[in-house]
Amino acid sequence: MADHANSIQRQTSVSLDRLYSFHGGLHLPGHRETSAAAPIASGGIPPLLVLPLQQHIGEPAEPLVRPGDTVCKGQEIAQPVGAVSAPVHASSSGTVVAIEDRPVPHPSGLPANSIVIETDGKDSLLETDRSPIDYADTEPAELCERIREAGIVGLGGAGFPAQVKLDTRQKHIELLVINAAECEPYISCDNRLLQERAAAVVEGIRVLRHIVQPEHCIIAIEDNMPVAEQALTTALATVNETRMTVTRVPDIYPSGGERQLIRILTGREVPSQGFPADIGIICQNVGTAAAVADAVLRRQPLLSRIVTVTGNGVANPQNIDTLIGTPVSYLVAAAGGYTPDVERLLIGGPMMGYAVQSDNVPVIKTTNCILAVTRDEMPAPPPVQPCIRCSKCTDVCPADLLPQQLYWYARSSNYDAAQDYNLFDCIECGCCAYVCPSHIPLVQYYRHAKTEIWALEKQTRASDIARQRHESRQNRLSRIKQERAERMARKKQALSGNGGGEEAKKAAIQAALERVLHKKQQADVTPKNVDNLTDGQQQLISEADQRRRQKNREI
Numbered sequence: 001m002a003d004h005a006n007s008i009q010r011q012t013s014v015s016l017d018r019l020y021s022f023h024g025g026l027h028l029p030g031h032r033e034t035s036a037a038a039p040i041a042s043g044g045i046p047p048l049l050v051l052p053l054q055q056h057i058g059e060p061a062e063p064l065v066r067p068g069d070t071v072c073k074g075q076e077i078a079q080p081v082g083a084v085s086a087p088v089h090a091s092s093s094g095t096v097v098a099i100e101d102r103p104v105p106h107p108s109g110l111p112a113n114s115i116v117i118e119t120d121g122k123d124s125l126l127e128t129d130r131s132p133i134d135y136a137d138t139e140p141a142e143l144c145e146r147i148r149e150a151g152i153v154g155l156g157g158a159g160f161p162a163q164v165k166l167d168t169r170q171k172h173i174e175l176l177v178i179n180a181a182e183c184e185p186y187i188s189c190d191n192r193l194l195q196e197r198a199a200a201v202v203e204g205i206r207v208l209r210h211i212v213q214p215e216h217c218i219i220a221i222e223d224n225m226p227v228a229e230q231a232l233t234t235a236l237a238t239v240n241e242t243r244m245t246v247t248r249v250p251d252i253y254p255s256g257g258e259r260q261l262i263r264i265l266t267g268r269e270v271p272s273q274g275f276p277a278d279i280g281i282i283c284q285n286v287g288t289a290a291a292v293a294d295a296v297l298r299r300q301p302l303l304s305r306i307v308t309v310t311g312n313g314v315a316n317p318q319n320i321d322t323l324i325g326t327p328v329s330y331l332v333a334a335a336g337g338y339t340p341d342v343e344r345l346l347i348g349g350p351m352m353g354y355a356v357q358s359d360n361v362p363v364i365k366t367t368n369c370i371l372a373v374t375r376d377e378m379p380a381p382p383p384v385q386p387c388i389r390c391s392k393c394t395d396v397c398p399a400d401l402l403p404q405q406l407y408w409y410a411r412s413s414n415y416d417a418a419q420d421y422n423l424f425d426c427i428e429c430g431c432c433a434y435v436c437p438s439h440i441p442l443v444q445y446y447r448h449a450k451t452e453i454w455a456l457e458k459q460t461r462a463s464d465i466a467r468q469r470h471e472s473r474q475n476r477l478s479r480i481k482q483e484r485a486e487r488m489a490r491k492k493q494a495l496s497g498n499g500g501g502e503e504a505k506k507a508a509i510q511a512a513l514e515r516v517l518h519k520k521q522q523a524d525v526t527p528k529n530v531d532n533l534t535d536g537q538q539q540l541i542s543e544a545d546q547r548r549r550q551k552n553r554e555i
């Protein structure tokens with residue numbers, strides 16, 4: 001038995017003595033110098049906060065407040081629905097002025113249901129127990145519940161509710177990876193977080209390590225972040241932490257992608273449409289680790305995040321500690337406003353981000369970057385040409401897909417074929433579109449196809465439920481009909497069995513008439529007659545009368 005266990009251990013043991021590479025990827029200019037050089041600024045409290053009910057992967061949260069309610073900072077204003085969901089908290093105090101569809105940061109450009117808070121400027125914190133939880137003495141499930149209550153989602157961009165990833169009760173976790181490999185150009189929020197708050201990150205990693213109990217823990221950092229690396233090393237030494245390893249990974253885009261990072265560190269592939277936990281690995285972002293420390297050690301829900309506001313289109317590129325729900329327009333103003341030659345506004349970086357038509361959208365939990373670019377900096381894409389089947393897109397795809405095939409199938413709405421070609425393994429990194437000589441906006445096609453497939457699945461699920469409801473109603477009605485028919489048949493049989501024929505029918509009718517007459521006589525006890533009765537008799541009649549009236553009402 002022991003030999004068998006050892007052999008499994010040998011087969012599955014993760015090898016961490018060297019780095020591996022992944023297929024494809026790109027070397028891209030960083031453009032991070034300006035924003036990474038400035039200290040994190042405070043975004044302040046905007047006059048309005050717009051908090052969408054869906055800021056995560058999964059079901060949208062359900063409002064707990066109504067227009068007119070006053071709320072405190074940190075108060076839960078929307079509760080999660082189902083296992084994969086996250087609550088929403090008021091990020092400052094004020095009054096709920098609306099719950100309605102508002103523009104939100106999403107590639108579709110569609111509005112979404114949001115809670116709008118007019119802030120009062122007091123920033124009054126909800127009064128509650130804020131004593132730190134002794135995580136080392138607390139069950140992992142209880143800590144996961146605390147993380148769920150705090151509304152923490154993956155802050156690296158995906159927005160997967162953190163507690164769902166951490167719930168590894170059925171799985172043995174060999175490796176916990178903390179992702180500080182911020183590989184997309186322009187974005188430097190994780191870099192600044194490590195430079196200024198490395199101690200909080202280390203605290204959060206210790207909590208995460210206690211939850212998932214891994215054999216190893218690695219903090220992966222890009223090899224172009226020396227100051228952040230030094231801050232992290234110092235924070236680890238300060239608390240005498242020796243069970244975490246800092247590993248530098250090459251600056252190749254997208255080395256910070258979860259699957260690509262796991263590949264670089266372990267040489268292992270996360271199975272198609274599977275999760276890292278399926279191969280004994282959990283990956284969390286550094287920002288998420290800091291949020292976990294706030295939730296467990298300071299009992300503070302996720303109320304703010306660091307956002308990189310950058311590009312030649314803003315006056316003072318920098319990282320800003322921003323309340324969730326802050327309008328982008330307010331944040332850009334905090335960064336000195338737009339420059340005269342600003343051309344386009346993107347949410348996210350230049351590779352994975354998407355353009356928005358207006359800055360009237362809020363910062364949500366997954367917003368890591370606001371990028372305002374000028375025409376010189378990022379010229380408008382040239383006209384799209386037909387695909388020439390050059391296969392350059394395939395050469396750079398870090399997910400080992402066939403982007404041109406996916407393009408054909410997505411374009412022709414052949415979604416079954418697109419799924420056969422693993423559309424859902426596409427991480428939307430944009431490498432294929434970046435190198436495409438025909439300037440085809442490939443990622444837009446993939447996003448559209450995914451959205452359509454999700455919508456079709458939702459529709460199928462809804463019609464399945466409607467069909468099941470209809471079938472069960474039909475079954476119930478036919479059962480009632482059958483039972484009624486059986487009752488009638490039994491009555492008929494009983495009548496014909498009691499002497500049979502006309503005589504029995506007459507006797508039954510006579511008995512029914514007598515019953516009716518008897519009831520009428522009972523009902524005819526008028527107040528005049530009642531006067532002649534004793535108190536006990538009056539009481540009994542009154543109770544019987546009440547019962548009769550009640551019965552009539554029910555009928």
Ligand code: SF4
Binds near residue numbers: 392407438
């Ligand atoms: S890079 Fe563009 S043109 Fe070349 S095969 Fe891919 S989609 Fe077609």
Ligand code: SF4
Binds near residue numbers: 399402429432442
């Ligand atoms: S966007 Fe998708 S298909 Fe294109 S390179 Fe990235 S992973 Fe591959």
